[in-house]
Amino acid sequence: MAKPRNNSGKTKARLDISRPIGLFSSLKIELGVLIVIATSIAFVLVWFLLKYGWSGWIAMPLTMIVALSITYFFSRGLIAPLRQLRDAAEAMAEGDYSVRVQTGTDSNDEIGRLARTFNEMAEELQHADQMRRDLVANVSHELRTPVSALQAMVENMADGVVEPTPANLESILNQTHRLSDLIAFLLDLSRMEAGAASLEIERFNLHDFLDETIEPLEIADAGHAHDIVMNVDTDIWMEGDQDRLRQLFTNIIANALKHSADDTEVLIEAHENTSNGTIVTNVVNYGSQIPKEARSEIFRRFVKGKTGPGTESGGTGLGLSIARWAAQLHGGTVRVVDDDRGADFEIVLPKYHIASDE
Incomplete structure (x- = not known):
């Protein structure tokens, strides 16, 4: 099968698995329908031939040939997609992760679902391969x-x-x-x-922890005249691995400083949510905004933000990804939320650490 090329020049194979049978939700039903159709046609044909005086020695072989032809025609529709899936898997084994199969809108049985699952797997493998290339x-x-x-x-x-x-x-x-x-x-x-997740859990004061985290960032930021304003109560205590959490807050705050204009403020505020036992921290970069469609993308590895039109911010593109990983190790989350003041990174962490069963 010819493989059309996309705009990037990379082979983009699409294998069509449309077939005469595919309207049912079960392959067993499809096989049953195939048997019923072939048997019914054979019965009608032999009855018709015998009625008009054909010899049984001629009618029976002719009927069997017709029944086998019908079965072969429909069975090709059942076997062809499996053959095409095999070809697609072989292409992926050779390193072509762009291969996809087209299920068609009428494919609802196990083969159709298998094809859709195959496409999802191929998409993930292609993304992983691209990540490997980006890493290098x-x-x-x-x-x-x-x-x-x-x-x-x-x-x-x-x-x-x-x-x-x-x-x-x-x-x-x-x-x-x-x-x-x-x-x-x-x-x-x-x-x-x-998947390393070893944590050294200890109880600490959040205000003091953030104050210690901010100090080296202020020194490194000298010359840009950023003012880091911290609005955090001094009586908030929590449990966690301070080294991992310092990675989290350092990367988020450093990202806010990097994308803030000189002589502007970066706000850090935190409060305790007693209803669900979490501590919510917001790091707000005044003035700038992150489009909603890009808010998930920026947490992917090697994705770099923009300091201006068409200009990347530099760095490794790993900071926000590592920040999210550190939050997830503690059962927390990091996301960008709507805020009229500017780009607002919301960090939600449990107040008390819950030990894993693993």
């Missing part, structure tokens, strides 16, 4: 930049082109910090993929 491309790019800068600066110092001044050494240190941050992101990503 992103890691290569993110590693190349600081390594190239380090190599150039160290070679210049070794050749005596530049002096090892405090400013040059600080530049080297900044590049090593960038490499360290990237390695930490990749380690977190590997934990996400492995």
